[in-house]
Amino acid sequence: MSIMKQQCVSDLENERKNCSFDKEELTNIVDGGVEKTQFRRRLEEYFLRDPQFLDSIGPDYMSHEDRYANELRKACHMIHKFSENEEINQVIGRPDGVRSIMGLGFLGALTRDGNPLQLHLGMFIPTLIGQGTPEQQERWLGRAVLGEIIGTYAQTEMGHGTFLRGLETTATYDPSTQEFILHTPTITATKWWPGGLGKTANYAVVMAQLFTKGHCYGPHPFLVQLRDEKTHQSLPGLTVGEIGPRLGMNTSDNGFLRFDHFRIPRTNMLMKHSQVLEDGTYVKPLSSKLAYGTMVYVRVGICFYSCHLLQKAVTIATRYSAVRHQSEMLPGMPEPQILDYQTQQYKVLPQIATVFALLFAARRVGDTFIEATTSMNKGNLAMLPELHAISCGLKALSSTDSTSGIDICRLSCGGHGYLASSSFPRLYTLCTATMTYEGENTVLWLQVARYLIKSYQAAKRGEVVGPSVAYLVGKNTTEIRADLSDAGLLGACRKSVCAIVAEVESRLQHLCSKGQDYHHAWNNMSVFLVKCAQVHTRYYVCEKYVQAIENLKLSDGLRTILRNLCRLYVVNHIIVHQGDFLRCGALTASDMKALEEEMGDLLAALRPQAVSIVDAFDLDDFILDSVLGSKDGNVYQRLYDEALKSPLNQKDVPDAYYKYLRPLMKANL
Numbered sequence: 289m290s291i292m293k294q295q296c297v298s299d300l301e302n303e304r305k306n307c308s309f310d311k312e313e314l315t316n317i318v319d320g321g322v323e324k325t326q327f328r329r330r331l332e333e334y335f336l337r338d339p340q341f342l343d344s345i346g347p348d349y350m351s352h353e354d355r356y357a358n359e360l361r362k363a364c365h366m367i368h369k370f371s372e373n374e375e376i377n378q379v380i381g382r383p384d385g386v387r388s389i390m391g392l393g394f395l396g397a398l399t400r401d402g403n404p405l406q407l408h409l410g411m412f413i414p415t416l417i418g419q420g421t422p423e424q425q426e427r428w429l430g431r432a433v434l435g436e437i438i439g440t441y442a443q444t445e446m447g448h449g450t451f452l453r454g455l456e457t458t459a460t461y462d463p464s465t466q467e468f469i470l471h472t473p474t475i476t477a478t479k480w481w482p483g484g485l486g487k488t489a490n491y492a493v494v495m496a497q498l499f500t501k502g503h504c505y506g507p508h509p510f511l512v513q514l515r516d517e518k519t520h521q522s523l524p525g526l527t528v529g530e531i532g533p534r535l536g537m538n539t540s541d542n543g544f545l546r547f548d549h550f551r552i553p554r555t556n557m558l559m560k561h562s563q564v565l566e567d568g569t570y571v572k573p574l575s576s577k578l579a580y581g582t583m584v585y586v587r588v589g590i591c592f593y594s595c596h597l598l599q600k601a602v603t604i605a606t607r608y609s610a611v612r613h614q615s616e617m618l619p620g621m622p623e624p625q626i627l628d629y630q631t632q633q634y635k636v637l638p639q640i641a642t643v644f645a646l647l648f649a650a651r652r653v654g655d656t657f658i659e660a661t662t663s664m665n666k667g668n669l670a671m672l673p674e675l676h677a678i679s680c681g682l683k684a685l686s687s688t689d690s691t692s693g694i695d696i697c698r699l700s701c702g703g704h705g706y707l708a709s710s711s712f713p714r715l716y717t718l719c720t721a722t723m724t725y726e727g728e729n730t731v732l733w734l735q736v737a738r739y740l741i742k743s744y745q746a747a748k749r750g751e752v753v754g755p756s757v758a759y760l761v762g763k764n765t766t767e768i769r770a771d772l773s774d775a776g777l778l779g780a781c782r783k784s785v786c787a788i789v790a791e792v793e794s795r796l797q798h799l800c801s802k803g804q805d806y807h808h809a810w811n812n813m814s815v816f817l818v819k820c821a822q823v824h825t826r827y828y829v830c831e832k833y834v835q836a837i838e839n840l841k842l843s844d845g846l847r848t849i850l851r852n853l854c855r856l857y858v859v860n861h862i863i864v865h866q867g868d869f870l871r872c873g874a875l876t877a878s879d880m881k882a883l884e885e886e887m888g889d890l891l892a893a894l895r896p897q898a899v900s901i902v903d904a905f906d907l908d909d910f911i912l913d914s915v916l917g918s919k920d921g922n923v924y925q926r927l928y929d930e931a932l933k934s935p936l937n938q939k940d941v942p943d944a945y946y947k948y949l950r951p952l953m954k955a956n957l
């Protein structure tokens with residue numbers, strides 16, 4: 289063993305000797321229970337040890353077309369393996385089965401950079417479940433699960449992504465043939481972005497403006513066949529293709545689609561919530577927003593997914609920080625592990641704390657989703673506005689924090705973090721996309737703000753409002769100054785959110801009273817409305833974090849670790865946003881000093897446990913896919929071995945030298 293390897297390995301071994309808690313207990317908490325850990329491990333064994341998921345050469349060295357083909361190969365193999373596995377089949381047979389399988393974070397690692405079947409699994413199948421009638425599910429769902437048909441979710445157009453009501457694609461009902469005629473009237477109406485649409489999908493759920501009996505009823509979902517099932521040729525009357533290279537996710541063949549008076553049977557409209565009868569009569573849904581159901585489902589999924597990406601990044605950064613030695617802390621002494629620098633701890637440890645914050649909050653919004661869907665299936669839509677607001681807020685917060693956290697982790701690894709083989713570039717590009725797709729974050733914050741302001745005004749009138757916003761009026765606004773206990777800090781957060789919301793709402797009213805109409809006033813206050821949404825959602829996350837740790841059954845050792853992480857999260861948030869707390873008198877300057885001192889203590893207390901905590905995430909080396917983050921810490925050898933795989937290193941003198949450099953250098957021929 290080389291000296292360097294020995295040092296790296298013993299660094300991690302020494303870190304692991306510090307472990308003061310039961311790692312398996314923490315792993316079970318991260319997975320959501322002992323059975324879930326065991327289930328995940330059985331499936332990881334089944335998938336990750338299969339050599340078919342290996343790449344012959346690194347995808348970064350492949351052409352655009354080869355990368356697509358390579359990921360398609362693996363994605364199809366994954367679906368084959370689903371159907372061959374008895375346990376997966378049993379889970380898929382349950383009502384929530386498809387969703388539980390899709391929710392397994394590690395599946396994303398089998399195909400590295402997004403994959404051509406992602407939308408099929410993540411949106412097409414869920415839309416059939418959420419928007420299709422039992423007969424429609426009978427017709428398409430089974431085939432879709434087996435991969436006999438592959439679909440995507442085609443909503444966004446070149447001209448409109450955010451403003452769904454502005455979609456231009458039309459679906460006009462023709463009662464004489466009992467068909468809908470799909471049409472793309474303008475260039476901006478071209479469907480643009482759907483994953484898998486370019487070359488993979490032969491079906492799509494298409495969102496189009498429904499016209500019947502001369503009226504437009506807004507965007508509705510239609511099941512449309514795009515390609516011949518035998519030849520895969522695109523069908524006459526439509527034009528379909530790929531939109532070209534992207535910042536990341538280059539293997540998901542995001543596509544475009546245009547219709548030229550393309551006819552589909554009436555029964556292809558997904559009719560769980562609204563219907564068009566044979567004679568063209570429109571039957572209204574309980575709420576027009578039920579057609580947006582798949583987006584709500586995916587937003588909840590993104591909360592888990594972005595957290596999973598951050599979990600990977602911080603595992604890599606923490607292990608690397610324990611292995612990397614640099615500079616002198618004490619003059620003349622050996623170079624310390626960089627994790628010993630407080631500034632490094634401040635990069636890495638808050639990201640670990642954030643993983644748990646996002647995970648616990650995602651679980652709560654996941655529970656709310658199930659509860660709301662169950663009551664909606666019984667015709668009770670009361671929970672829909674609250675679900676929409678929480679899922680928008682948490683999607684925006686999780687995707688933003690995970691993306692910035694991943695970049696902090698990258699920076700914490702210095703130059704090597706910039707290498708593709710560190711995995712950070714891919715993690716970053718995958719994560720930053722979650723800030724845009726499924727509702728651009730600013731737009732989602734404004735949806736939360738709309739709910740907040742309406743609820744605040746309703747609560748002031750004495751009306752009952754949703755549980756997540758009930759705190760906005762009442763004693764929270766006038767509460768005396770908090771102490772610095774967990775409850776005290778949550779009280780301070782509540783007080784500052786209440787103060788911000790009250791002030792913004794009153795300024796909004798003031799603009800209206802000066803003569804601005806509400807919509808202009810809203811736009812003129814929108815920077816601050818976004819802030820209302822952000823502080824409210826942050827409070828939701830902090831509260832759920834504290835509650836989760838109070839409610840979990842934990843050994844003393846683990847309780848200390850999780851409590852310290854939770855404190856770090858809340859204290860750091862307050863320090864970073866101290867202006868909000870000082871401005872409303874929720875906390876004082878001397879409280880801030882005390883919290884800053886506490887943060888230093890928390891970093892020091894958590895530092896020896898950092899490697900063990902990320903070990904407990906139990907992420908296989910295959911899943912991490914990083915030369916910097918592997919379990920054995922053998923960073924330098926892996927860096928070197930990976931560099932040797934570069935095609936440029938296969939010849940000492942590259943062909944390009946003879947073509948370009950040699951003539952320039954005027955070397956002797």
Ligand SMILES: CCCCCCCC(=O)SCCNC(=O)CCNC(=O)[C@H](O)C(C)(C)COP(=O)(O)OP(=O)(O)OC[C@H]1O[C@@H](n2cnc3c(N)ncnc32)[C@H](O)[C@@H]1OP(=O)(O)O
Pocket residue numbers: 406407409410411441443444449450451452453483577580581583584586672673676724725726727728731735738739742
């Ligand atoms: C594996 C997965 C990979 C994923 C890849 C990514 C896939 C995609 O990106 S698919 C495309 C996703 N596209 C989007 O998310 C588009 C974002 N836009 C929207 O959702 C809507 O246009 C939105 C919400 C911004 C505005 O909708 P709009 O109909 O104009 O509503 P708006 O006028 O603002 O509000 C009307 C009411 O509806 C409510 N509402 C809006 N959306 C919803 C919803 N989904 N559920 C419940 N209520 C809703 C509002 O709260 C409001 O209520 P109220 O009147 O009581 O205040």
Ligand SMILES: Cc1cc2nc3c(=O)[nH]c(=O)nc-3n(C[C@H](O)[C@H](O)[C@H](O)COP(=O)(O)OP(=O)(O)OC[C@H]3O[C@@H](n4cnc5c(N)ncnc54)[C@H](O)[C@@H]3O)c2cc1C
Pocket residue numbers: 407441442443444445447448449450451480481482483537542721724725726727728729730731734
């Ligand atoms: C990787 C990726 C995959 C995707 N996959 C799919 C898919 O499978 N299927 C699909 O249908 N779509 C997909 N999309 C499209 C995606 O859902 C949209 O791009 C997204 O919803 C944002 O809409 P937009 O592009 O129209 O942005 P825009 O709305 O044009 O945003 C541009 C700017 O305008 C601002 N803005 C817009 N409206 C408002 C407002 N009301 N108030 C204040 N500011 C506003 C935004 O905040 C933003 O800063 C994908 C996109 C990406 C990047």
